[in-house]
Amino acid sequence: MYKTLVNYRKRRGTEEERRILTLLRDRGFAVIRSPASGSKRKDPVPDIVAMKDGVILLIEVKSRRNGKQVYVKRDQAEGILEFAHKSGGELFLAVKRPRELRFLKFSELRRTDGGNFVATEDAIRAGLDLDALVRYVESKFSKPLDSFL
Amino acid sequence: MYKTLVNYRKRRGTEEERRILTLLRDRGFAVIRSPASGSKRKDPVPDIVAMKDGVILLIEVKSRRNGKQVYVKRDQAEGILEFAHKSGGELFLAVKRPRELRFLKFSELRRTDGGNFVATEDAIRAGLDLDALVRYVESKFSKPLDSFL
Numbered sequence: 001m002y003k004t005l006v007n008y009r010k011r012r013g014t015e016e017e018r019r020i021l022t023l024l025r026d027r028g029f030a031v032i033r034s035p036a037s038g039s040k041r042k043d044p045v046p047d048i049v050a051m052k053d054g055v056i057l058l059i060e061v062k063s064r065r066n067g068k069q070v071y072v073k074r075d076q077a078e079g080i081l082e083f084a085h086k087s088g089g090e091l092f093l094a095v096k097r098p099r100e101l102r103f104l105k106f107s108e109l110r111r112t113d114g115g116n117f118v119a120t121e122d123a124i125r126a127g128l129d130l131d132a133l134v135r136y137v138e139s140k141f142s143k144p145l146d147s148f149l
Numbered sequence: 150m151y152k153t154l155v156n157y158r159k160r161r162g163t164e165e166e167r168r169i170l171t172l173l174r175d176r177g178f179a180v181i182r183s184p185a186s187g188s189k190r191k192d193p194v195p196d197i198v199a200m201k202d203g204v205i206l207l208i209e210v211k212s213r214r215n216g217k218q219v220y221v222k223r224d225q226a227e228g229i230l231e232f233a234h235k236s237g238g239e240l241f242l243a244v245k246r247p248r249e250l251r252f253l254k255f256s257e258l259r260r261t262d263g264g265n266f267v268a269t270e271d272a273i274r275a276g277l278d279l280d281a282l283v284r285y286v287e288s289k290f291s292k293p294l295d296s297f298l
């Protein structure tokens with residue numbers, strides 16, 4: 001019974017990841033879904049890598065039917081933060097709830113005393129929608145210095 | 150019999166991709182293997198995405214036991230070139246032969262009259278080995294202009 005619920009959630013999570021992948025692709029991103037997505041591995045990788053004109057977004061997706069806060073456990077968070085740091089990209093938490101999709105900068109999430117990361121209801125509401133995310137990425141396009149020399 | 154051979158080649162190709170993934174990870178890259186790798190899809194994605202400090206490498210892997218030239222078919226090549234273009238990264242062909250691994254800039258491959266891409270024996274020998282690839286990537290690290298302002 002518990003296992004069935006876990007599998008159901010995993011399948012639904014996968015569907016949401018695919019949907020977000022398609023949304024980003026339609027906005028001109030080169031996108032790739034992690035094969036490790038949804039599974040536990042010693043080498044953690046974010047669910048989605050989305051790239052556009054040299055800007056790298058790493059996106060961890062959390063899909064929720066209800067509930068106000070979204071938690072990312074310490075171990076998982078530290079793994080994907082390390083991945084993001086090596087890549088030189090920026091890590092986002094995508095929160096998918098009914099009729100709502102928000103992208104939150106991971107660096108702005110609150111940490112609990114236990115070291116877990118939490119997106120509060122307020123933080124989720126203040127997150128970027130897809131349009132705002134695209135504008136944010138476009139604002140980061142900047143030519144390297146040597147292209148001016 | 151033919152199908153067995155195809156499956157054998159695919160499995161060996163997957164092993165080589167994993168090995169290259171590990172080599173790059175050990176050199177400080179954030180790496181991800183395409184889930185589409187080895188399968189035909191309408192939305193082509195290179196086998197490996199490797200990122201380091203904002204530099205994006207897209208890598209298509211061709212593993213060969215023997216044979217001098219390596220071909221990439223026009224349709225596949227155009228798909229992954231488009232992906233690379235959108236991402237702002239640079240596309241490489243990794244040629245794995247016994248006791249040899251070379252990374253070739255896709256932009257320097259020769260095109261046949263039919264539009265396919267070919268890595269000649271000379272081009273493969275002149276390709277970058279892993280150390281040279283890492284040095285090449287490190288030479289591309291450059292701060293965006295606004296970090297100087």
